[in-house]
Amino acid sequence: MSKLYVIGIGPGAYEQMTGKAITAMQNSDTIIGYTVYVDLVKEHFPGKEFMTTPMKKEVDRCVLAFEEAKKGKTVSMICSGDAGVYGMSGLMYEVGEKYPDIELEIIPGVTAATGGAAVLGAPLIHDFCLISLSDLLTPWEKIEARLLGASQADFVIVLYNPSSIKRHDYLQKACDLMMQYKSEDTVCGIVSQIAREGEEYHVMTLKELRDTKVDMFTTVFIGNSQTKELNGKMVTPRGYRNV
Amino acid sequence: MSKLYVIGIGPGAYEQMTGKAITAMQNSDTIIGYTVYVDLVKEHFPGKEFMTTPMKKEVDRCVLAFEEAKKGKTVSMICSGDAGVYGMSGLMYEVGEKYPDIELEIIPGVTAATGGAAVLGAPLIHDFCLISLSDLLTPWEKIEARLLGASQADFVIVLYNPSSIKRHDYLQKACDLMMQYKSEDTVCGIVSQIAREGEEYHVMTLKELRDTKVDMFTTVFIGNSQTKELNGKMVTPRGYRNV
Numbered sequence: 001m002s003k004l005y006v007i008g009i010g011p012g013a014y015e016q017m018t019g020k021a022i023t024a025m026q027n028s029d030t031i032i033g034y035t036v037y038v039d040l041v042k043e044h045f046p047g048k049e050f051m052t053t054p055m056k057k058e059v060d061r062c063v064l065a066f067e068e069a070k071k072g073k074t075v076s077m078i079c080s081g082d083a084g085v086y087g088m089s090g091l092m093y094e095v096g097e098k099y100p101d102i103e104l105e106i107i108p109g110v111t112a113a114t115g116g117a118a119v120l121g122a123p124l125i126h127d128f129c130l131i132s133l134s135d136l137l138t139p140w141e142k143i144e145a146r147l148l149g150a151s152q153a154d155f156v157i158v159l160y161n162p163s164s165i166k167r168h169d170y171l172q173k174a175c176d177l178m179m180q181y182k183s184e185d186t187v188c189g190i191v192s193q194i195a196r197e198g199e200e201y202h203v204m205t206l207k208e209l210r211d212t213k214v215d216m217f218t219t220v221f222i223g224n225s226q227t228k229e230l231n232g233k234m235v236t237p238r239g240y241r242n243v
Numbered sequence: 244m245s246k247l248y249v250i251g252i253g254p255g256a257y258e259q260m261t262g263k264a265i266t267a268m269q270n271s272d273t274i275i276g277y278t279v280y281v282d283l284v285k286e287h288f289p290g291k292e293f294m295t296t297p298m299k300k301e302v303d304r305c306v307l308a309f310e311e312a313k314k315g316k317t318v319s320m321i322c323s324g325d326a327g328v329y330g331m332s333g334l335m336y337e338v339g340e341k342y343p344d345i346e347l348e349i350i351p352g353v354t355a356a357t358g359g360a361a362v363l364g365a366p367l368i369h370d371f372c373l374i375s376l377s378d379l380l381t382p383w384e385k386i387e388a389r390l391l392g393a394s395q396a397d398f399v400i401v402l403y404n405p406s407s408i409k410r411h412d413y414l415q416k417a418c419d420l421m422m423q424y425k426s427e428d429t430v431c432g433i434v435s436q437i438a439r440e441g442e443e444y445h446v447m448t449l450k451e452l453r454d455t456k457v458d459m460f461t462t463v464f465i466g467n468s469q470t471k472e473l474n475g476k477m478v479t480p481r482g483y484r485n486v
């Protein structure tokens with residue numbers, strides 16, 4: 001049976017990949033991914049065949065991976081962060097229904113939520129949610145209901161895809177919704193270029209976040225009612241009782 | 244300035260640690276952690292000084308780490324999964340207020356949610372929440388509000404600490420709450436001993452999950468309204484529109 005790995009390479013730097021991910025790529029004949037991620041790893045895997053497809057061609061990329069594996073090659077499909085968090089592993093199972101002879105193995109990685117949290121301090125110590133603000137495949141009403149539900153229940157919230165050229169005001173809309181239940185003084189943080197050159201973070205209030213411009217390489221963190229700023233870091237206590 | 248690393252070692256196996264975590268431990272004089280996690284890594288770091296403190300002595304463990312660092316040693320405090328997800332990094336910042344000369348560096352790892360998801364298939368492809376069922380430091384009413392809010396907003400939900408000897412019926416209570424908004428046929432999954440010997444997973448309905456006994460080494464996944472079973476794997480599509 002041919003083997004097809006679906007690998008989360010972590011937030012960017014080679015040193016943030018797991019040993020398991022590195023071994024799988026070393027054992028592969030072909031490494032496939034979105035151009036930017038292939039460029040991040042290329043130098044570390046000399047002699048491999050690399051294939052890329054552009055953004056928004058995700059189904060084509062999956063089919064390509066299965067077709068290469070069908071030829072008898074060992075193939076790695078790589079994603080940034082974790083392949084299972086807004087990543088390719090779901091689509092790989094769906095496309096894989098047509099390739100019953102090819103076995104998938106998912107290799108987890110450090111996702112932007114935990115990679116970014118490590119830069120900001122410790123914002124995710126207690127219950128949290130991930131919400132993507134991209135309405136490409138999800139109706140905005142659904143995103144809105146999740147922002148409100150998560151705010152009302154006092155979750156720490158991590159926003160993926162907080163902005164794009166078409167959706168430049170989505171973060172502002174999201175902040176207005178969250179402020180229906182969260183104080184405007186809630187401690188928040190943003191991290192851009194996690195574990196890559198130019199990594200940057202800022203800690204601020206929810207009110208300040210509302211008027212902050214972020215790009216698509218930024219991950220946004222909104223604290224719960226207990227989250228505080230400690231020496232410039234964003235820290236959520238592990239519980240609601242004195243420890 | 245003395246350096247103190249707070250490291251997520253991933254779900255268990257050495258191969259699931261990141262290169263950055265391994266390098267930090269190699270550069271450390273002393274490695275500190277809960278006994279079980281120190282035993283998992285010990286053989287890979289010969290010549291290091293290891294120190295352990297038992298469960299529920301988390302504050303003591305943090306103080307120990309800072310005191311050792313204060314002596315001029317490079318110290319690694321290790322946690323399973325990611326140190327920032329129900330882990331020690333928050334408490335380290337809080338205890339660290341008394342040690343302004345010691346710099347903390349948080350090194351992220353693969354948390355049980357993404358490690359377990361990779362075993363189950365692709366349950367976390369879309370918006371999800373993590374909720375701990377432990378009411379040791381959180382009032383049960385708060386946990387209940389989060390279970391209800393997350394279910395109503397159709398999040399995929401991951402439960403940490405789903406059970407203990409004292410809390411043997413908490414998973415059942417949680418399922419009853421979630422079934423107020425989620426169908427009893429919602430696709431769910433459980434994974435125990437992620438990336439360790441004896442790793443096991445099962446895919447089932449929410450109704451079946453309600454009557455399933457799990458232990459404290461199990462992570463529980465409850466799908467959203469779109470999650471399906473595909474060839475025995477738990478898969479959440481990446482959106483709500485046809486792709």
